[in-house]
Amino acid sequence: MKKYIGKRLFWALVALIGLSIFIFYFGRIIPGDPIRMMVSPQTPDHVVEELRESLALDQPVYTQYFYWMRNVFQGDLGFSVYSRRSVTADVQQYLPRSLELIAYAASVQIVGSFLLGIFAGSNIDKWQDHITRLFSYIGVSVPAFVFAIIFQLVFSQNLGWFPTSGSLSEGVATPSRVTGFIGLDALFSGEFFTIGNYIWHATLPAVALAIPGMEQVARMIRSGMITINQKDYISMARGYGLPERTVRFKYLLRPSIIPGVTVLGMQIAMMLGNAFLVELIFRWPGFSRFAINAMLRSDLNTIVATVMIVGIMFAIINIVVDTLVAYIDPRIRYSGS
Amino acid sequence: MTKKVLEIKDLNVGYETYRGVTDVIYDLNMEVHKKEKIGIIGESGCGKTTTMKTINRILPNNAVIKDGEVNFNGNDVLKMKKKELMKLRRKNVSMIPQDPTASLNPLFKVKTQMKDILKYSKEHGEDIDYKEKSIELFESVALADPERVYESYPFQLSGGMRQRVCIAMSLATPKDLMIADEPTSNLDVTIQNQVLDLIGKILEERDLSAILVSQALGTVKKFVDKIYVIYAGTVIEIAETKQLFDNPIHPYTVGLLEATPKLTGGGFSAGIAGQTPDYIDPPSGCRFQPRCPHYSNECENEKPKMIKVEKDHYVACWRS
Structure with missing residues (x-):
């Protein structure tokens, strides 16, 4: 039974990492410039570029991903250009x-x-x-x-x-x-x-x-x-x-x-x-209401955070359900380990 | 004449289907006397299992008992109230199933299922030690390693062991009538004989009345005193075992006996042409008439009556 749950935990983790790469990448290749959306149309170009640099959005996608990953482990989900505060908050x-x-x-x-x-x-x-x-x-x-x-x-x-x-x-x-x-x-x-x-x-x-x-x-x-x-x-x-x-x-x-x-x-x-x-x-x-509004405004960090939260929720519930089903049906319990 | 344990009178049972209500069991009559061992033979789909399930009323939801009587020790099972029916199932009739794998609940340990059977049989008192009693039962059916079996789930046992568990369950309380519904048809050929010998031994030791349903004629032959041949839900020939094998009269019985492969060779027999009828619209008169090599007009017009041809030998056929 322990092995059965351990195996599921491992695959849930793999799926979540895959999901984060996927959503991170696709969030950044869809049309629409998140910086332009957050500032007024009159903002001069050099300010936009400075802002872009300060949010590391000028870096290649994989570099941005590693920055993001590092921050996530410190409990920082990045800055929201929609709510103008940290996504964590x-x-x-x-x-x-x-x-x-x-x-x-x-x-x-x-x-x-x-x-x-x-x-x-x-x-x-x-x-x-x-x-x-x-x-x-x-x-x-x-x-x-x-x-x-x-x-x-x-x-x-x-x-x-x-x-x-x-x-x-x-x-x-x-x-x-x-x-x-x-x-x-x-x-x-x-x-x-x-x-x-x-x-x-x-x-x-x-x-x-x-x-x-x-x-x-x-x-x-x-x-x-x-x-x-x-x-x-x-x-x-x-x-x-x-x-x-x-x-x-x-x-x-x-x-x-x-x-x-x-x-x-x-x-x-x-x-x-x-x-x-x-x-x-x-x-x-x-959260749903907040997340959808953020998505409509191409708020990259919020999109990634939202998708990851939904993903984690699915992963947890999946493991709970698999464990429950294995508890109900001994045939699964005994063949899974 | 000894006391009648079971008497089925003009039983008619069908099933509700999308095409209408079928007519499977058709005016079936049968008697089992005390300590008598009855064999029932007939091809698959001719209503053997349906008849057996009617005896303790465990037919599926869509079954319709149209008419008839099933008297057990003189009481009509079909009219029994819940309480009497429970008593009948617990004390009087036991059943050995056709498919032991499908007959044990896969999600519960053998001990859980055994415990409930012993508990509700209300035979052994409140302070019964379930484990001890179960293991005693397992030993009586020659189950190896009864302690392990007791703690196992059904899927952890082999087919033969499962059937022994089922037999042990059916013996949990003393019964009057044991019904074995093709008890070996789903087992390995090597195990079949062991299980049959076990059933034979139990029948001998306990002096039960018994009904043994089978398609394998050889197995029936060894154990039973009298054989009922069933075709399409109705009895077509009744005879003492030896008489039936020596002198089969009904064309269906003859075909059935000829269809059995023999060790002496001679190749495969032709079998009986055709199939069991469509029960939505069964043939009129004798139900075997469309497949019968000796068909004549009167077969189609009226159902043949049971006629005595010699002592303890009855046939329902217009030719006799």
Whole structure:
């Protein structure tokens, strides 16, 4: 098992280095001069060139890459020509908010997809199954931002159950910064009202973000249960006189969820990218919104940092999912090492 | 006449498919008396497994039991409530599966599966030592290294060992009827005989009633008192083992026996031309009629009745 995880860690590292080279190079060959974009059109040429030199953008790409790499290991992601401060500071400000939103959305997605999938899979071709199927088709075919708009209209504008936007109500102070994660910081300082207020604000965007993936995974769990239910070992388990609940929730469920777990991981990893429109609609001060704006302005260091963060997120979730699947399925555990 | 353990009366079972509901088991009748060993032969796809799965009701979801009775010790299994059915599965009927690899859950250790079977059989009391009991069962089926088997996942065992584990599981509680559904068809030829001998030994020692389903006629011959020949979901010939082999009457039985390769040579037999019917729209009258070399008009018009041709020998054919 250790070897299995070690191997995956190694390949994740290789992939990340490859990704950094790729994105670094392509960021620099696309048209558009980042220096010209950051200064006014009247700026004299020699100032532009000085600026270019000071940011090392006059050097060959591989030299720039090594400079960048050296700085990354010192915790410096470079200077953002968009926000005009260090990318590290931007990331520290925006990323925790998005990660919190994603953690919330992921929890909703995990719980929701399992409940729905098992509910449908235990009642194949009955009304419960048909209802979940209908919801699934809607969930899979409608993108998250549409749910975001509908939720905002229905649950905050019309019903007034949730706030329309933002992450904390007016008058609720941001807790003193320890980790940058508002939820955690509030927990450390014991401000439970703030936590509640924060969760209340995050609910609509998190649910909107969770729905499409949740429905897809629920379908996979359902079809997994149907397929496994036809296996000989399930009818034999019934034949031995095991109670239906043991057959279903132990011997049937475990093999049924394996494909669902893999897809669930990918869905959660993709949320960072998918969150952009949802964050925009709910004016959630998150990373996706910041990153997309930076990209539209050819902010090289932010682009590289963003892509690397998404890459790292995928790598981590992949390893977690692989480990989970290996835990569920001993055949993988024993052949992988 | 000894007591009837199992009596299947006019059973009709089909499967829901996209093309409609099939008609697989067609007015099937069968009896198993106490301590009697029955063999069932017939080609694949003729409903042997479906019939066996009906006995303890472990048919797949899309199966439809249309009509008939399956009486076990006088109680109709098809009308049983959940509780009685559980009792039947735990105490009365045991099954040795066709494919031991597919019949053991790949994600759980043998010990987990064994433990649940012992636990829910409710035969051994609360304070039973699962490991001790399992190893005792493994030893009774001559499993080498029972301690290792107990701690293993099914995929860490060989095919023969898996089948022995399945047999041990089926013996976890004392049963009245043992159903062995082609227990050796998925095993290595070298292992087949060992497993058959084991099953034979168990049948002898425990005085069980048994149904042995097989396509390999030689294996059936050794163990059983009486043979049912099934074609397309219906019984076409019943006879004591020796009578059937000496004097087969139904054209299908004759073809089936001739199709068995013989050590004495003579090349391959021609087999029986044609295939088992399409169960959506099965042939009228005698279901074997489209493939029968002795076909005549009356075969198509009406299903032949079971006729006694000699003592303990019955045939459903218009020629007899």
